[in-house]
Amino acid sequence: MNDIEIVNLYWARDENAILETDKKYGEYCHCIAQNILANKQDSEECVNDTYLKLWNAIPPNRPNKFKAFVATVVRNLSLDMYRIKKREKAVIMESEKVFLELSGCVPSQNLDSVADEIALAEILNVFLASIPLESRKIFMRRYFYFDSVKKIALDFGISESKVKVTMHRLRARLRDLLEREGVIL
Amino acid sequence: MTVENLVNAIGIVDEKYIEEAAVITRKRFLWVKIAYLSACFVIIFSVLFSIPELFKIVGINISSTAQSTDNNAIPGLISSPMMRQPMFFYKGSAYWSDNDTCLYNLPEGYTEKSELIYVDYSLIRDNFEGNMKGEVYWNPNDLSVMYIAENKSDVVRYIPYKIREISSDIPNHFFYDGKVYVITSMWYTGNMRPEEFKFLGSIKNVGNVFSGIDFEGNFEGNVYVYGENYDIVYHEIRLADGSYMYSVLKERKK
Numbered sequence: 013m014n015d016i017e018i019v020n021l022y023w024a025r026d027e028n029a030i031l032e033t034d035k036k037y038g039e040y041c042h043c044i045a046q047n048i049l050a051n052k053q054d055s056e057e058c059v060n061d062t063y064l065k066l067w068n069a070i071p072p073n074r075p076n077k078f079k080a081f082v083a084t085v086v087r088n089l090s091l092d093m094y095r096i097k098k099r100e101k102a103v104i105m106e107s108e109k110v111f112l113e114l115s116g117c118v119p120s121q122n123l124d125s126v127a128d129e130i131a132l133a134e135i136l137n138v139f140l141a142s143i144p145l146e147s148r149k150i151f152m153r154r155y156f157y158f159d160s161v162k163k164i165a166l167d168f169g170i171s172e173s174k175v176k177v178t179m180h181r182l183r184a185r186l187r188d189l190l191e192r193e194g195v196i197l
Numbered sequence: 198m199t200v201e202n203l204v205n206a207i208g209i210v211d212e213k214y215i216e217e218a219a220v221i222t223r224k225r226f227l228w229v230k231i232a233y234l235s236a237c238f239v240i241i242f243s244v245l246f247s248i249p250e251l252f253k254i255v256g257i258n259i260s261s262t263a264q265s266t267d268n269n270a271i272p273g274l275i276s277s278p279m280m281r282q283p284m285f286f287y288k289g290s291a292y293w294s295d296n297d298t299c300l301y302n303l304p305e306g307y308t309e310k311s312e313l314i315y316v317d318y319s320l321i322r323d324n325f326e327g328n329m330k331g332e333v334y335w336n337p338n339d340l341s342v343m344y345i346a347e348n349k350s351d352v353v354r355y356i357p358y359k360i361r362e363i364s365s366d367i368p369n370h371f372f373y374d375g376k377v378y379v380i381t382s383m384w385y386t387g388n389m390r391p392e393e394f395k396f397l398g399s400i401k402n403v404g405n406v407f408s409g410i411d412f413e414g415n416f417e418g419n420v421y422v423y424g425e426n427y428d429i430v431y432h433e434i435r436l437a438d439g440s441y442m443y444s445v446l447k448e449r450k451k
Binding site for chain 2: 140
């Protein structure tokens, strides 16, 4: 079943929509949640919450790219759970590393206002459009999907050190862009 | 801005970038693993099957094939070490050595002869191994047995060969003009053959090569060839209902 048909099921309030979503994107969702939470039970819970959230979100939404929509929902829910776990002092190594790496892109932490995340996303879009395809995929795999360096290296057929170097350069470039755009943090 | 803001912002970038970098799921990894393991098995079995002697142990017959190195030479030969029975193809028929008996005088009546340019086989029995040249003798009144004169160490021996029933042991093979062909694909159609194939000749007594596709038994037909080296033979059989069956035959290389 294609994505449009699945979205139509949601709009028709047909519960098969969830079954079809699970059939098509279940593994995909589990993979994202597992990357962020590194816990099978928590991942399972997040994926189930994802289906509920999709059910509530469609309608009124009618996503053009259902796959990306699903990924965003499961990622957000997994990050929410990650923050709860972090408050409970449960350390999740891989996600910690991602946050630590990204903190290097933030020019200053001493800010009294929270940057508008939508505006920030626009800058990120410009940044992503300006970098080569492979670098962009690596960036997204690491910072959207929270994939480990090892897994990225395996999937792209390159060495882990090359992945690290690429990500280091991308973060430096992002930091420059953020500074140029006046995102004072 | 905090790292949290940045992480959240990455979560709402253009969907095309999210889709573009879609995660390779565990399921896909599983398929990759399965494909990898399958490929390994195929390679291992290919290597094993290339060594026929290994299968002798478990009683599987895999015959290796040889043929005349001279395209103009008449005979080709299948040397079949697994069957322990040297075989020989001459003028579209197959022969095998009758027994260990070697005659030092040609039997009476066997006077017709044709030069045998090249026979490539290993006669395991009778202390003989290797290639040989010789002459073929047969009796015009009894074509069921022929003799090959083998000249070794100035002693001429005549080794009897019997006409082999082609249909029994070698499925998917076809003999034509001393060469062996293996059928690689076949189809059935009422239409005629492609124009680029050139008529080569007619055949008779082709064995039981089509069992399993609604046709079984010996038949007659025409042979067409494609390519200068005749490496692909196009084989046409006219069936009883007037329709045609075609097969692509590939000459079996050593």
